[in-house]
Amino acid sequence: VTPQQLREQLAAIVGPDHVLTAPDELVAYSYDATPLFQAVPDAVVQPGSTAEVAAILRLCHQHRIPVVPRGSGTNLSASTTPIAGGVVLNFARMNRILEIDEENLTCTVEPGVITGEVHRAVEAKGLFYPPDPGSMHISTIGGNIAQGAGGLRGLKYGVTRDYVMGLELVLADGTVIETGGKNVKDVAGYDLTRLMVGSGGTLAVVTKALLKLVPKPAARRVALALFDELDDAARAVSRIIAHKIIPATLEFLDQATLRAVEDFARIGLPTDAGAVLIMEQDGHPAVCAEDVEAMARLCREEGATRVEVAASEAEAQKLLEARRVALSALARRSPTLVLEDATVPRSRLAEMVRFIQEVATRYDLEICTFGHAGDGNLHPTCMADERNKEQMERVHAAFGEIFAEAIRLGGTITGEHGVGVAKAPYLEARIGPEALALMRRIKAAFDPHGILNPGKIFGTEAQAERGSAG
Amino acid sequence: VTPQQLREQLAAIVGPDHVLTAPDELVAYSYDATPLFQAVPDAVVQPGSTAEVAAILRLCHQHRIPVVPRGSGTNLSASTTPIAGGVVLNFARMNRILEIDEENLTCTVEPGVITGEVHRAVEAKGLFYPPDPGSMHISTIGGNIAQGAGGLRGLKYGVTRDYVMGLELVLADGTVIETGGKNVKDVAGYDLTRLMVGSGGTLAVVTKALLKLVPKPAARRVALALFDELDDAARAVSRIIAHKIIPATLEFLDQATLRAVEDFARIGLPTDAGAVLIMEQDGHPAVCAEDVEAMARLCREEGATRVEVAASEAEAQKLLEARRVALSALARRSPTLVLEDATVPRSRLAEMVRFIQEVATRYDLEICTFGHAGDGNLHPTCMADERNKEQMERVHAAFGEIFAEAIRLGGTITGEHGVGVAKAPYLEARIGPEALALMRRIKAAFDPHGILNPGKIFGTEAQAERGSAG
Numbered sequence: 001v002t003p004q005q006l007r008e009q010l011a012a013i014v015g016p017d018h019v020l021t022a023p024d025e026l027v028a029y030s031y032d033a034t035p036l037f038q039a040v041p042d043a044v045v046q047p048g049s050t051a052e053v054a055a056i057l058r059l060c061h062q063h064r065i066p067v068v069p070r071g072s073g074t075n076l077s078a079s080t081t082p083i084a085g086g087v088v089l090n091f092a093r094m095n096r097i098l099e100i101d102e103e104n105l106t107c108t109v110e111p112g113v114i115t116g117e118v119h120r121a122v123e124a125k126g127l128f129y130p131p132d133p134g135s136m137h138i139s140t141i142g143g144n145i146a147q148g149a150g151g152l153r154g155l156k157y158g159v160t161r162d163y164v165m166g167l168e169l170v171l172a173d174g175t176v177i178e179t180g181g182k183n184v185k186d187v188a189g190y191d192l193t194r195l196m197v198g199s200g201g202t203l204a205v206v207t208k209a210l211l212k213l214v215p216k217p218a219a220r221r222v223a224l225a226l227f228d229e230l231d232d233a234a235r236a237v238s239r240i241i242a243h244k245i246i247p248a249t250l251e252f253l254d255q256a257t258l259r260a261v262e263d264f265a266r267i268g269l270p271t272d273a274g275a276v277l278i279m280e281q282d283g284h285p286a287v288c289a290e291d292v293e294a295m296a297r298l299c300r301e302e303g304a305t306r307v308e309v310a311a312s313e314a315e316a317q318k319l320l321e322a323r324r325v326a327l328s329a330l331a332r333r334s335p336t337l338v339l340e341d342a343t344v345p346r347s348r349l350a351e352m353v354r355f356i357q358e359v360a361t362r363y364d365l366e367i368c369t370f371g372h373a374g375d376g377n378l379h380p381t382c383m384a385d386e387r388n389k390e391q392m393e394r395v396h397a398a399f400g401e402i403f404a405e406a407i408r409l410g411g412t413i414t415g416e417h418g419v420g421v422a423k424a425p426y427l428e429a430r431i432g433p434e435a436l437a438l439m440r441r442i443k444a445a446f447d448p449h450g451i452l453n454p455g456k457i458f459g460t461e462a463q464a465e466r467g468s469a470g
Numbered sequence: 471v472t473p474q475q476l477r478e479q480l481a482a483i484v485g486p487d488h489v490l491t492a493p494d495e496l497v498a499y500s501y502d503a504t505p506l507f508q509a510v511p512d513a514v515v516q517p518g519s520t521a522e523v524a525a526i527l528r529l530c531h532q533h534r535i536p537v538v539p540r541g542s543g544t545n546l547s548a549s550t551t552p553i554a555g556g557v558v559l560n561f562a563r564m565n566r567i568l569e570i571d572e573e574n575l576t577c578t579v580e581p582g583v584i585t586g587e588v589h590r591a592v593e594a595k596g597l598f599y600p601p602d603p604g605s606m607h608i609s610t611i612g613g614n615i616a617q618g619a620g621g622l623r624g625l626k627y628g629v630t631r632d633y634v635m636g637l638e639l640v641l642a643d644g645t646v647i648e649t650g651g652k653n654v655k656d657v658a659g660y661d662l663t664r665l666m667v668g669s670g671g672t673l674a675v676v677t678k679a680l681l682k683l684v685p686k687p688a689a690r691r692v693a694l695a696l697f698d699e700l701d702d703a704a705r706a707v708s709r710i711i712a713h714k715i716i717p718a719t720l721e722f723l724d725q726a727t728l729r730a731v732e733d734f735a736r737i738g739l740p741t742d743a744g745a746v747l748i749m750e751q752d753g754h755p756a757v758c759a760e761d762v763e764a765m766a767r768l769c770r771e772e773g774a775t776r777v778e779v780a781a782s783e784a785e786a787q788k789l790l791e792a793r794r795v796a797l798s799a800l801a802r803r804s805p806t807l808v809l810e811d812a813t814v815p816r817s818r819l820a821e822m823v824r825f826i827q828e829v830a831t832r833y834d835l836e837i838c839t840f841g842h843a844g845d846g847n848l849h850p851t852c853m854a855d856e857r858n859k860e861q862m863e864r865v866h867a868a869f870g871e872i873f874a875e876a877i878r879l880g881g882t883i884t885g886e887h888g889v890g891v892a893k894a895p896y897l898e899a900r901i902g903p904e905a906l907a908l909m910r911r912i913k914a915a916f917d918p919h920g921i922l923n924p925g926k927i928f929g930t931e932a933q934a935e936r937g938s939a940g
Contacts, residue, residue, distance in 0.1 A: 101817070102711075102712060103708055103711065103712070103815075103816060103817035104815045104816055104817050105711065126714055127714075147657065148657035148661075150655045150657075154654055154655050155654055158632075159654075159655055161661065161664070162628075162632065171904070171908065175904045176904075177901075177902060177904045177905045177908065178901075178902070178905070179901075179905065181815070181880055181881075181882065182815035182880055183813045183814065183815060183845070183846060183847075183880075183881055183882050183885060184624055184625055184816070184844075184845030184846060184847070184885075185620045185624050185629055185811075185813055185842075185845055185846075185847045185882075185885035185886050186813065186882040186884075186885060187617065187618035187620075187668040187882075187884050187885065187886060187887070187888050187889070188882045188883050188884050188889060188893075188897060188900045188901060189668075189889060189897055189900075189901050189905070189906070189909050189927060190665060190668070190669055190673075190909050190912055190927075191618075191631065191664050191665055191667065191668055191669075192905065192908070192909070194631070194661050194664040194665070195660060195661055195664070195665050197661065198657040198659075198660070198661055199660055199661075203660075214716065215714035215715075215716060216714070238573055241572075241573060241575065242572060242573070244596055244597075244685035244686070245685070246684065246685060283757075284754060284756060284757045284760075286754060286756040286757075287753075287754045287756075287757065290754075341655075343653045343655055343656065344653065345573075345574045345651070345652035345653060346573060346574050346654070347571075347573035347574050372655075374654075375653070375654030375655050376653060376654065376655075377653075377654070377655045410651055410652055410653075411651070411653055412651065412653050412655075412656040412657075412658045413658050414656075414657050414658050415653060415654075415655035415656060415657065416655050416657060417657070418657050419657070419658060419659060423658075427658060427659055430658045430659075431647075431648075431649075431658060431659050432647060432648070434641070434645045434646075434647045435647040435648070435649065435659070435662065436659070438641065438647065438662070438915070438916070439659050439660045439662070441915035441916075442660055442912060442915050444915065445908070445911035445912050445914065445915040446908070446911075457659060457660075
């Protein structure tokens, strides 16, 4: 099938208005939020229904054409870069909230719905969808499911994986299946639902998702603590958990991030502090008050130089501001931001942050680290310029060491961003060759011709060659 | 390989004391807690280490010998009946708690550890492992993982699936892999950990499990409500959820169960009540008190004829007694108890219970229904006598209708017992032929020669013949 024939057949399925083929349109889908990865697709298709997705997949399966499902493209692992060309499936038209079931505490959505819209819609009914990835005001639920998105509330509430109860899937050959359902308990066969979460669009295409909801917390309280020493902050985190408190969020900023934030937002934080913890508890007002007071006390006991407990929601917003602007504060400092999510068991937090700081010095790089202290999910973020090839080599070498150290500490190469293409070279070191081989066999069981998001998770041939050469 | 050679080679791996081959010993492993299924294995092996399990699997893989992993055999789906003969892997020797990590809130165990022992060990440290299947004082964690065990606390806390963070697995060919880890967030590759939960020993053998813990709730409160009408109780359940209360447990007994319980335990409950709800909240004392008071009020508003709120832990124990003795009360009424776990979305609870009662009348059977009202997980339990073939035919026909109705209501054929052999004939109706075919391909990706627990989930040839004949 020629590219022209392909486009005509796609147009016959979705209508000519929903097949994008102009060069500038294709370029717009040649990259996602991940720096350094770009490839132009042959066509971008905007299906309007499950039946259209199924027809597109039948066509692509028949002709062995790569298919790359894509939401808003906010992922940071090049998971939606069409590195093998083919068809990008854009879900902008399948973006409805189909049902909020207040009796069964579920929400049924199309994959293209924006995560933040789900939050607003369910919160208006006194319900709560906890997963809150950093990109939630732009990202889609379909993308969150593909990447296994996390967020700030992971420790207390879990992540996307814990809130997907069922899926409608289109398999590689166009077959439509449903998994799971509204049953809190269901063990009828293998758990295909969770297998899909975090599979990066390599196993099947999600066309509908049934999400679990919980009651919206009645209240929340926030506190912020400044420490001279990183180790004091890490010890405070351990003390909080040892005190049997599971905070809604427990965020961490290192000194470099703190300085960037203060330089950007002028919040009035002392830039000589070694580390910042931002703590939030939600739920019953008595629980919020007691837990936040206890966390503040534990921080003081571990040497916090300053602890602020917000007395009002407005003050809470102000304290949370430091964390919220971190990425923007860092983004304006350099043309290229390499944002990673090396993750370790919570008890190894201080060791990991110290290692990152040491690596940054050794490679003469500026790496700021912030992230989710409660769940050990760190975001070491390197200021760089992709036009500087020599610097980018150092960035890659530094992150190679950071991933290796995370693995050595019992951690992982990605806590919430996904493997995609960007982290494919590190996957084998994390899970071992036998588990990787097993995952390849699972991939083949779903997608025998390898048309679904080729190169993702398992890497490209170019990566394999680089790997064997190095 | 002859049976004698097999036994010798097994003895060479685990030592002769740990290979059982005497007829009476083999008979003891020919059945599990499921009535009507029995088959004698060729040998029972008690491995003492992962390396021994791996060696056993290499041997069985080479000679295409079925391997049936088994904990305490408390499952109700014939998941550990060695229907194809072969080797039963008994985990009685691999029963240690290896670590309780208070900093990372995890517990590492061998598969043969008793669930209740994990509860006691972690609660002694102020921690909590929520899954509480009915058999928890006998069942093993390995069995809970294989079956995807649930329990009373499923609605609020989730089920086994939600508390397994990592596994050590031996694959069919003896390869050992590790999945997951102590990271709260980890999206490095496909989620093999959760794929294993509920896979019934058909994909790999679990030799170690890393469990997630939470802080032990500080307090609990319990209440009991009696209703004349089933519909009133069901409406009370809906009102509780609509009131944004997620109780720790919310248990239901129908009139038939209530009568059996009262007859057995003489608790002093009026046997003319149409339904009983037992409600429990745990957590902060203020939350417990407010939620239980609110639930009691909602029950009264929906027509409860009597509501008792326990003032003390001793009173709480007394109220919980009615639910706890249900199974024993029913068991003494008949030689054979067919206990099922048809499950529906919570909003369809009353419809489902009424259908079960109607089916029981129509087939002239005594079916008592109790279960987890909060999560729609019902246990219709039929008093029968397996020696009465004609009656057993009616039992099968009745449950066939019950499963079909559960599916029609958006429910499932098994909420927490697993498919095993017993429910294999109903699986296709629940998930569809395409999803079933996909599961077969996943099975083949793990176990190309089909040695791991053959016949489970996908059914036996005899079942397939009966299916096509009917």
